[in-house]
Amino acid sequence: MQITLYQQLEQKFRTAFNSLGIDASIPIVLQESSKPEFGDYQVNGAMAAAKTLKMNPRELAQKIIDSVDLGGIADKLEIAGPGFINITLNNQYLSILLADNILMVKDDREHTIVVDYSAPNLAKEMHVGHLRSTVIGDALVRIYEFLGNKVIRRNHVGDWGTQFGMLTAYLFELNQQDNASIELHDLEEFYRKSKVRFDEDADFANRAREFVVRLQSGDEQVLALWQQFVETSLGHCQEVCDRLGTKLTRADAVGESSYNDLLAPMVLRLMNSGIAIDSEGAKCVFLTPEELGSKDETPFIIQKKDGGYLYATTDIAAVYDRVNNLGADRLVYVIDARQSLHLKQLFVVSKKAGIAPQKTKMEHSAFGTMMGEDGKPFKTRSGGTVKLIDLINEAIERAETMIRERNPEWAEEDVVTLAKVLGVASMKYADLSKNRLSDYIFSFDKMLAFDGNTAPYLLYAYTRINSIFNKAGLKREDYLGATIVINEFDEHRLAVHIAKFAEKLHQTAKENYPHYLCGYIYELAGLFMKFYESCPILRSDVRDDAKHNRLALTALAGETLKLSLDLLGIPVVERM
């Protein structure tokens, strides 16, 4: 693995700390400088170390500076304030770094990662609640893959709940009348109608309950109806996923039903080992506060008193499958924060029962709720659920209007093509750029704005980079890998930022926070704009060597931007 800039500095300073007899438990506290005038990186560990050694922190900082061997990495080390060490990187060193495939990054150890995301319920169409999981999960998949991991996508669709009795019973009824294909066109409507039948007609309701039993016991006729329904619904999902430009395919949709045969053995295993017990007729696992790390006493129910299984059972079976059959050593669940307790219980129970080994990483990449502009959960004006496909279409329509206004001379075809990319990109980026844990306010106006941390701004920055090369009749690709000599302050800042790509990506992957990468590219675009303002490239008074250097730096900045957006699941456009 290629060592990151951060790791290099960290090692050098750790060696220096060691040589001064500073205990290894004292952190170096290496971080990016909080301001440009403090250099590129800063080491803040001298203060804490001085405390334990009973030394003056500035004197210790000086000793650290004297003993650290940065061998050409840094130009300047300065002590500031109570004992901060400010590091300014050497321009020749940066030049070498940037020439050395700076964007090719691999993890030190490859993992097999299963990412559980999107996961709509097939009883209905995908709605706004599925946007975050789908978009965040897909970005994580791309990032893990880029880092060299084996990634398995799992769209854990809900295809086995009790409501499928109602749906198949209704489908059966319609099939008798031979108009099922028309009815399944709008799943929401189909669900609503079957619910009405269920509520109004006792005979139908009984038939629906009977269908659940027949379905789960493998009755061929009901199974065929169920299959028909599931296929249609999966088709709807795929349409939405394709529109969003995700990597999900039909093969990734492994629904709850596929774990059916594993459910009984799982319950048996947990009962036999004494982990699960009978409670009020149901089979439950009760975890201690120590095991759960929380005082919540809610039972984890794995079998109902009527013998039926629940999503807890299915999820345990899925863990078993992912660990034992797929060979996963890291499981990532991109699921709503409201499922926190359930997942916590799932993780603890899985390990306690030995279904997953202790070393398996199990992570709940939770996310908050999407709010409307009124700060309340996103709904239609009448308070209904918003279909995801409608939301996507509205984003595209709004993008279309905007593009038409800005570029009245464009051909209709070009407007439509760009709108499809820009609308979806804006929606995805708005989601990805926010800390996934917090609730966020969904606003078409903000996500489609050309100012601020938005997809349009970043895509604009990219097209602007391209236009520099177009203007000069050059190809950006030809400048990738060229030596970049750095002289100016704004060139330096941009170069340092590009050199941080690897560490930012590792951090994003480690903590499952796509917004780290978004923040990085927003800053990248800003630094490029500043560089572009202060360092002319194609003007006649620019010397050839400076022009060449700046073109090379621009090309690399463009490549970094393009790659980063790609890792977020957002394609670039050539003009806007």
Place this chain on the structure above:
RNA sequence: GCAUCCGUAGCUCAGUUGGAUAGAGUGUCAGUUUCCGAAACUGAAGGUCACAGGUUCGAUCCCUGUCGGGUGCACCA
């Protein structure tokens, strides 16, 4: 009631092992273009980081309490 997450500029959001004068964008005000895309850039103004204690050389961050809000709590998923 128990559990859990959150409270940062008027608004939308950052703030990564505790570090320097808490940052962006937007909105407001003031500037920048005979030359590479002004969908850009520069500057000003805007904060008791909900409140009160505690730990620390140092707290938006860690601990305790209070107030305010979200969410989850037995056989749906």
